[in-house]
Amino acid sequence: MEKAKNIKEIARLAGVSTATVSRVINQNGRFSKETEKRVRQIIQQNDYMPNMSAQGLRTSRTDVVGVVVPDITNPHFSNVVLHLEVELSQRGYACLICNTNESEELEKKHIRSLTARNVSGIILISSTRNYAELEGLPTVYVDRPSRSKMDRTEGVMIESDNVNGGYLAAKALLQAGCRRILILKCLGNDSNQVARYTGFKQALSEAGIEEQGPLIDLDAVSIASAKKALSALIEEGAVFDGIMATTDTIAGGAMIALREHGLHVPQDVLMTGFDDSPFAALCGPGITSVHQNVAEMSRLAISLLFEMMAGKEPACRYYRIPVTLTVRDSTRR
């Protein structure tokens, strides 16, 4: 039982033409039950798999989807990627992963490479749209709304209800009695940070409370950056009884800064995070965090992508997925 490496040999062994083998494989056109059985058997026996480069060349479809992500190391994104990959692999598709490290230049490079590779579709976590290369290529944007007013993208967009997330988190702090709430955010690259901030302000304004200054903006969404910024604030004598972090990563950094300055959660300061990543449960006393329905977002993303790849126009181009609040000790007095 030596293995046949191409369709021609399968055809020869099965005593049919390559066209028939192709038809059987792709469930295309007509063939008798009998031939099908014989061809399948030969394929099985020889452990044959079609050469996907050839298929790709011939059909311009590769059954590969590109997934472009800022940083797979971020627990939220790795979670998204996991779900996407599982969905894709179940449908026989492969998943090409690209980290952009928030660099537009790198992102552009990756997108060009993906199109050169003839990917069947792209899932893009980015605030940038309008890539000329993406015209005509099924694209689903996940997690990051566009920053551009000029956005006339043809793709579909799926995001969490970040405004409500920010609102829920701020509300939890307010209801626990906080009156001087600090927000740690990084509005730079990530436009849903803005949405979370909006929800935050909304909750405060409803409660008739003013945002606690100084109004800083982190230079990066990272543990280190958050730790440094909050440490500086504390040392400057900032007074606050609650912190809303727009990311669990930021919350984590804040937690360290507090610890190093002898402040305790929840005794001295209450805190909320965002993403409900595994370590939110572990961090200090357990951080109350906004939970995004990543499984649902991923399922929806893939399902829409497949619709588009099948040539259908999706009925709806914008989806907002509800969030929930996972309450832990960091907001319990």
Next chain:
Amino acid sequence: MEKAKNIKEIARLAGVSTATVSRVINQNGRFSKETEKRVRQIIQQNDYMPNMSAQGLRTSRTDVVGVVVPDITNPHFSNVVLHLEVELSQRGYACLICNTNESEELEKKHIRSLTARNVSGIILISSTRNYAELEGLPTVYVDRPSRSKMDRTEGVMIESDNVNGGYLAAKALLQAGCRRILILKCLGNDSNQVARYTGFKQALSEAGIEEQGPLIDLDAVSIASAKKALSALIEEGAVFDGIMATTDTIAGGAMIALREHGLHVPQDVLMTGFDDSPFAALCGPGITSVHQNVAEMSRLAISLLFEMMAGKEPACRYYRIPVTLTVRDSTRR
């Protein structure tokens, strides 16, 4: 400036044959400086990228590397994948990601799919070897030694010095005065857990101390599993003054269980983890953890993979990368 989509058009626009264009692109064969310049200019102007399916079909090289990983959600693995992807992308290669969820069946399916896709090479984090499909395909095993005695794999293997890691962690606990040390491990799928355990036993035996029973083995490397197991132990009345967890994930779960039973780190119990993942710094008081040199492992993995893809036999087939201990408050009295 409409864009040319194939080599033929570039050739036409440059007034040369497709062969010449191909030569210029691949720096192959001979051509005059002058034609080169002209061709390059046309390529640039038209934003042309060769169709990689065609290249792949013609050359059986795809410039794609498959990366097979148990679970990208695990911070250690996502870190590995990040580094691999960056290295690959810098060399113009793409990175096909596959999660196996520790399932041999899924792993096999993924490997077949990768070979059908003509990947140029594979990075595999798995304890299983001996895939017939992998014969002749450049393969680098990372992070997981083989469990099989029959391992005659042709690939290259890179792993951390897990034995020494276990040793360092146990030693830290011993030096801080622990005498009744519990180890939380999961020997099942992951053979470097065994190595960490070996190092642990070594340190204990050097100190003339016996391992603390009951000798449990978790059913999974997860927060939930660790939490459940340790809770049960505590409720059964187990007595210990130190915990060595073979993973930060496990350490995290243990931390929750301790907290829920009113035990404090480091006042009542000392603890060490493994992987030095970001949340080890955040978790409770900060967990002392064994740091793996992921950057170095990844760089080496890719560099060896490229050697093999270039047809060279790597001089050395086995690499053990040193680890270090990152000391935090969880081992400071």
Next chain:
DNA sequence: ATGAAAGCGCTAACAC
């Protein structure tokens, strides 16, 4: 130094 042409493995028109 460059061009012509064969062919990688596959699919899809078209013919019967």
Next chain:
DNA sequence: GTGTTAGCGCTTTCAT
């Protein structure tokens, strides 16, 4: 229901 064949875009041998 099945076979013949053209050709997807590229690389590479062989001419010149």
